[in-house]
Amino acid sequence: xxxxxxxxxxxxxxxxxxxxxxxxxxxxxxxxxxxxxxxxxxxxxxxxxxxxxxxxxxxxxxxxxxxxxxxxxxxxxxxxxxxxxxxxxxxxxxxxxxxxxxxxxxxxxxxxxxxxxxxxxxxxxxxxxxxxxxxxxxxxxxxxxxxxxxxxxxxxxxxxxxxxxxxxxxxxxxxxxxxxxxxxxxxxxxxxxxxxxxxxxxxxxxxxxxxxxxxxxxxxxxxxxxxxxxxxxxxxxxxxxxxxxxxxxxxxxxxxxxxxxxxxxxxxxxxxxxxxxxxxxxxxxxxxxxxxxxxxxxxxxxxxxxxxxxxxxxxxxxxxxxxxxxxxxxxxxxxxxxxxxxxxxxxxxxxxxxxxxxxxxxxxxxxxxxxxxxxxxxxxxxxxxxxxxxxxxxxxxxxxxxxxxxxxxxxxxxxxxxxxxxxxxxxxxxxxxxxxxxxxxxxxxxxxxxxxxxxxxxxxxxxxxxxxxxxxxxxxxxxxxxxxxxxxxxxxxxxxxxxxxxxxxxxxxxxxxxxxxxxxxxxxxxxxxxxxxxxxxxxxxxxxx
Amino acid sequence: xxxxxxxxxxxxxxxxxxxxxxxxxxxxxxxxxxxxxxxxxxxxxxxxxxxxxxxxxxxxxxxxxxxxxxxxxxxxxxxxxxxxxxxxxxxxxxxxxxxxxxxxxxxxxxxxxxxxxxxxxxxxxxxxxxxxxxxxxxxxxxxxxxxxxxxxxxxxxxxxxxxxxxxxxxxxxxxxxxxxxxxxxxxxxxxxxxxxxxxxxxxxxxxxxxxxxxxxxxxxxxxxxxxxxxxxxxxxxxxxxxxxxxxxxxxxxxxxxxxxxxxxxxxxxxxxxxxxxxxxxxxxxxxxxxxxxxxxxxxxxxxxxxxxxxxxxxxxxxxxxxxxxxxxxxxxxxxxxxxxxxxxxxxxxxxxxxxxxxxxxxxxxxxxxxxxxxxxxxxxxxxxxxxxxxxxxxxxxxxxxxxxxxxxxxxxxxxxxxxxxxxxxxxxxxxxxxxxxxxxxxxxx
Numbered sequence: 001x002x003x004x005x006x007x008x009x010x011x012x013x014x015x016x017x018x019x020x021x022x023x024x025x026x027x028x029x030x031x032x033x034x035x036x037x038x039x040x041x042x043x044x045x046x047x048x049x050x051x052x053x054x055x056x057x058x059x060x061x062x063x064x065x066x067x068x069x070x071x072x073x074x075x076x077x078x079x080x081x082x083x084x085x086x087x088x089x090x091x092x093x094x095x096x097x098x099x100x101x102x103x104x105x106x107x108x109x110x111x112x113x114x115x116x117x118x119x120x121x122x123x124x125x126x127x128x129x130x131x132x133x134x135x136x137x138x139x140x141x142x143x144x145x146x147x148x149x150x151x152x153x154x155x156x157x158x159x160x161x162x163x164x165x166x167x168x169x170x171x172x173x174x175x176x177x178x179x180x181x182x183x184x185x186x187x188x189x190x191x192x193x194x195x196x197x198x199x200x201x202x203x204x205x206x207x208x209x210x211x212x213x214x215x216x217x218x219x220x221x222x223x224x225x226x227x228x229x230x231x232x233x234x235x236x237x238x239x240x241x242x243x244x245x246x247x248x249x250x251x252x253x254x255x256x257x258x259x260x261x262x263x264x265x266x267x268x269x270x271x272x273x274x275x276x277x278x279x280x281x282x283x284x285x286x287x288x289x290x291x292x293x294x295x296x297x298x299x300x301x302x303x304x305x306x307x308x309x310x311x312x313x314x315x316x317x318x319x320x321x322x323x324x325x326x327x328x329x330x331x332x333x334x335x336x337x338x339x340x341x342x343x344x345x346x347x348x349x350x351x352x353x354x355x356x357x358x359x360x361x362x363x364x365x366x367x368x369x370x371x372x373x374x375x376x377x378x379x380x381x382x383x384x385x386x387x388x389x390x391x392x393x394x395x396x397x398x399x400x401x402x403x404x405x406x407x408x409x410x411x412x413x414x415x416x417x418x419x420x421x422x423x424x425x426x427x428x429x430x431x432x433x434x435x436x437x438x439x440x441x442x443x444x445x446x447x448x449x450x451x452x453x454x455x456x457x458x459x460x461x462x463x464x465x466x467x468x469x470x471x472x473x474x475x476x477x478x479x480x481x482x483x484x485x486x487x488x489x490x491x492x493x494x495x496x497x498x499x500x501x502x503x504x505x506x507x508x509x510x511x512x513x514x515x516x517x518x519x520x521x522x523x524x525x526x527x528x529x530x531x532x533x534x535x536x537x538x539x540x541x542x543x544x545x
Numbered sequence: 546x547x548x549x550x551x552x553x554x555x556x557x558x559x560x561x562x563x564x565x566x567x568x569x570x571x572x573x574x575x576x577x578x579x580x581x582x583x584x585x586x587x588x589x590x591x592x593x594x595x596x597x598x599x600x601x602x603x604x605x606x607x608x609x610x611x612x613x614x615x616x617x618x619x620x621x622x623x624x625x626x627x628x629x630x631x632x633x634x635x636x637x638x639x640x641x642x643x644x645x646x647x648x649x650x651x652x653x654x655x656x657x658x659x660x661x662x663x664x665x666x667x668x669x670x671x672x673x674x675x676x677x678x679x680x681x682x683x684x685x686x687x688x689x690x691x692x693x694x695x696x697x698x699x700x701x702x703x704x705x706x707x708x709x710x711x712x713x714x715x716x717x718x719x720x721x722x723x724x725x726x727x728x729x730x731x732x733x734x735x736x737x738x739x740x741x742x743x744x745x746x747x748x749x750x751x752x753x754x755x756x757x758x759x760x761x762x763x764x765x766x767x768x769x770x771x772x773x774x775x776x777x778x779x780x781x782x783x784x785x786x787x788x789x790x791x792x793x794x795x796x797x798x799x800x801x802x803x804x805x806x807x808x809x810x811x812x813x814x815x816x817x818x819x820x821x822x823x824x825x826x827x828x829x830x831x832x833x834x835x836x837x838x839x840x841x842x843x844x845x846x847x848x849x850x851x852x853x854x855x856x857x858x859x860x861x862x863x864x865x866x867x868x869x870x871x872x873x874x875x876x877x878x879x880x881x882x883x884x885x886x887x888x889x890x891x892x893x894x895x896x897x898x899x900x901x902x903x904x905x906x907x908x909x910x911x912x913x914x915x916x917x918x919x920x921x922x923x924x925x926x927x928x929x930x931x932x933x934x935x936x937x938x939x940x941x942x943x944x945x946x947x948x949x950x951x952x953x954x955x956x957x958x959x960x961x962x963x964x965x966x967x968x969x970x971x972x973x974x975x976x977x978x979x980x981x982x983x984x985x986x987x988x989x990x
Contacts, residue, residue: 078638082612083629101593105616122592125667129589129674160636181797219798224805226798226913321585323689324721324732327905327989413591450908452941454920456989459941461918463910483910483918485941485985516583516691538984542914544801544947545815 032156034192035065037204043112044196047091050113052198054120056093058136060197062367063089064410067190069155073167074183075175081160088410091116095123097133103411137393137401139370141200147364148206150357151239155188155210158240166243170214170271177275179216184271187211187510201369209360209522210242211235211510212267216274220282227281229274229465232258232299232447233265234507234524237362243267253297254432254444254529255475257468260299262505277466284480287467289539293442294484294532295435300464301423302507302525303448308488309350310421310525312457313377315386315396325516327455330488331383341383344492349424350378352387354403359420359524360508367414370403377421389416408519415515422506422526426498432529435497442470443482443537448507450483461485481541491532499528549576551710554700557618562704564627567604567634569646570704573838574600577697582670585689587678592670602630608643609634644862649706650843655832657713659739663696665716677720677749686756688749690720699834701841709836714738717963718745721923722752724760730990731755732903732923734777736963738832755902755924762936764986765927771898772981773891773928776960776973778901784967785907786915786946787879790849792858796868801915801947802855809858816853816950823848824876830961831970837874844874883959883974891957891977893931898977900926900933915945920987940983952979
């Protein structure tokens with residue numbers, strides 16, 4: 001997850017208001033008018049012509065218009081409503097066997113042609129320092145096509161007052177539930193992305209995403225103690241209909257300890273529960289450190305999957321391109337080549353997928369014009385593949401890209417980013433309550449908390465939102481001060497049970513950070529409730545002066 | 546980017562202010578030119594130049610506020626930005642905590658602009674990468690690094706007579722050098738405003754030396770150790786802690802600085818007496834703008850921790866008014882007092898301990914105690930009888946910077962850093978600290 005962005009978001013829970021600033025602010029009535037398709041095609045053709053005339057052997061052009069709306073509330077106040085727009089053109093070329101990239105917000109033929117020529121000049125300058133030429137896996141041009149996130153209700157058509165009222169009602173419910181302070185936010189994204197390349201593709205995409213974080217904090221001034229509980233929603237690649245809560249999308253967590261959500265989300269109900277549970281945390285039992293069997297809900301496990309499987313199987317990280325920032329990976333090529341590397345227990349099957357509806361990374365085509373697909377990363381516990389882009393496919397002996405290229409803005413260069421990486425549901429019929437029946441000494445964890453992993457993705461530590469003792473097959477009292485530490489390979493080999501597809505759902509992040517300069521990506525991770533045996537749990541309670 | 550002069554920015558700000566019919570208006574106008582070069586596997590992977598300008602207009606009708614941002618500066622665009630901000634303000638609900646824009650401020654210029662940094666060109670950047678790659682290759686090592694330089698201007702103005710203009714420059718360089726077999730890794734980082742104070746060879750050689758020394762690391766049992774933390778190892782821990790120096794959080798009971806029964810811990814001794822920390826926009830080493838862009842209030846020299854006691858907290862204008870305090874601009878830098886002692890001298894005074902080059906992936910585990918977790922990385926060594934004895938495997942730690950600053954044995958010479966996880970400019974010393982809590986081993990090199 002993006003580190004600075006995470007700090008910004010998490011600090012909201014502590015009372016500091018930091019607004020994302022993504023671009024030009026626009027009036028509401030301008031949100032729905034798209035840029036004309038023919039205009040985008042003309043700009044793309046102009047850039048490609050200029051690039052090839054300047055000596056490029058390949059050129060792709062991304063014409064982007066990014067619309068966002070952020071509504072931030074604290075207790076019963078709306079703190080801010082911000083509409084932003086950012087529009088411009090990014091041109092990537094290969095010349096002399098090297099990449100070059102330039103971007104401009106000057107959306108005139110002269111402006112994009114100049115950017116294309118600049119990209120070629122940069123490529124030629126880089127070519128002198130190149131050790132081997134860029135080798136792109138072939139992509140057949142798809143002609144003029146379009147793709148859109150399947151949505152029912154466009155957030156741009158929902159009145160601001162209606163959204164603000166919903167957030168305020170959620171804050172009120174949280175305070176009624178027991179919170180001393182509440183914050184709730186609504187992030188709404190629409191990316192209008194047009195991609196064209198000298199391969200013969202002209203792809204128009206219209207993407208929609210939503211995120212609605214909630215933070216409840218309870219304070220006991222007598223003991224000088226405070227505790228918080230964050231919302232249990234998932235950020236989604238859906239329309240505003242996600243916030244129209246439907247009864248069939250509500251499920252009870254194991255032991256009925258809280259309500260969880262699938263295809264839609266009841267913000268007010270969850271905020272009320274957050275307030276109540278934040279207060280309960282003030283008097284919860286501090287955990288006894290030791291080895292426990294962990295039963296992890298998908299609302300928690302998505303983040304563990306993200307850090308311990310998603311990132312180490314990024315091919316650019318394996319090869320060393322992230323060595324100076326996010327690090328490298330223990331999942332080296334020799335392990336993959338052996339076809340025997342036991343990443344997890346036999347029941348562990350992890351799939352990369354950019355096609356799951358409702359997921360954050362769900363698009364029709366990636367930022368290299370590659371049609372999105374699904375493939376295995378870990379099959380029956382064995383590492384079988386990585387995540388690759390066009391320039392990486394040949395390294396792992398593949399003839400086509402996995403479609404993993406993404407840029408977070410028209411002004412950013414596209415590079416290898418994580419698709420949705422998900423743990424497949426168990427094949428044996430099992431509910432979370434049935435899973436817990438067999439656990440003698442364990443902890444049930446719901447929701448994601450603190451997270452940290454080393455630069456090769458071996459050693460990690462995770463917290464959570466809600467912790468419940470499991471004793472002799474039954475959910476017991478609420479626990480506090482829980483974090484677990486493990487080694488990635490040991491952890492996934494300790495996987496002892498996965499609930500079936502009835503329990504499968506996704507979590508995700510709006511801010512997955514990588515690259516220098518750093519870019520943020522969106523990604524979802526699915527799982528069913530999963531059991532891991534004999535994991536080391538530490539007690540995180542400390543006293544200071 | 547058109548490098549606008551003070552007069553040009555003043556004209557644009559005045560024009561914007563004259564266009565609105567709102568009760569109040571704030572303008573923030575900036576422009577930047579940011580260059581970069583990235584390399585890995587001993588070859589350049591990307592290079593680029595981003596130029597941009599930004600105009601932010603914030604208006605308010607009563608307690609209803611709207612904000613619009615645009616990156617075109619012709620008269621039509623200025624008017625468009627103002628109208629959009631007014632539209633949003635009319636749509637926005639009233640915010641009971643809305644505060645009026647501040648009155649005229651005295652902004653005493655700080656030395657943030659250096660022509661040599663503004664003059665950095667693609668050849669300069671390529672040469673930085675070349676020094677690093679060539680020296681690494683000579684030593685049969687693999688380099689990965691990133692260099693970025695920025696030159697920008699900022700102007701602020703409001704309808705109560707505030708106007709400020711200043712230029713600033715900066716550069717950041719980080720390099721990770723690994724052995725070909727992946728058993729050793731070293732790292733160095735430099736962040737300065739003035740390019741004449743930057744030496745890419747020197748920084749790369751530090752990373753090269755650490756990479757060579759770090760192979761064949763031995764495992765040391767996790768536990769509490771005396772540690773020598775180089776400045777980069779504490780930069781993000783301290784930045785986390787200082788981001789919590791907020792008066793409102795403390796007063797409301799949700800901070801490590803909250804007082805039992807209510808109120809905050811101002812004046813209490815929370816740290817070792819050697820701990821003295823201040824913010825100073827005019828410090829020659831880590832100069833920052835003399836105002837805080839968010840509030841438009843002037844920054845001041847602020848003693849944050851004095852002889853181990855909490856001496857100042859940040860007040861927003863709203864909270865300051867409510868609590869009867871004076872609000873000033875939030876700090877942009879953090880400076881901690883040290884000594885003239887080199888890291889080698891700290892090592893020489895250590896009987897048994899661990900030297901930590903840097904820390905990584907730091908996250909808050911418990912805000913009640915500022916308990917942070919993270920790992921050591923790129924050069925962790927065992928010290929015995931005043932000398933580095935051998936490299937050791939990396940550790941995960943679970944430690945609070947409050948405890949860390951209570952357990953200081955000795956301080957070293959402060960160094961300039963920009964934190965990976967914060968926007969503060971930092972000037973902090975190496976520290977020798979007792980009982981630092983390593984909780985598990987990491988196999989990562």
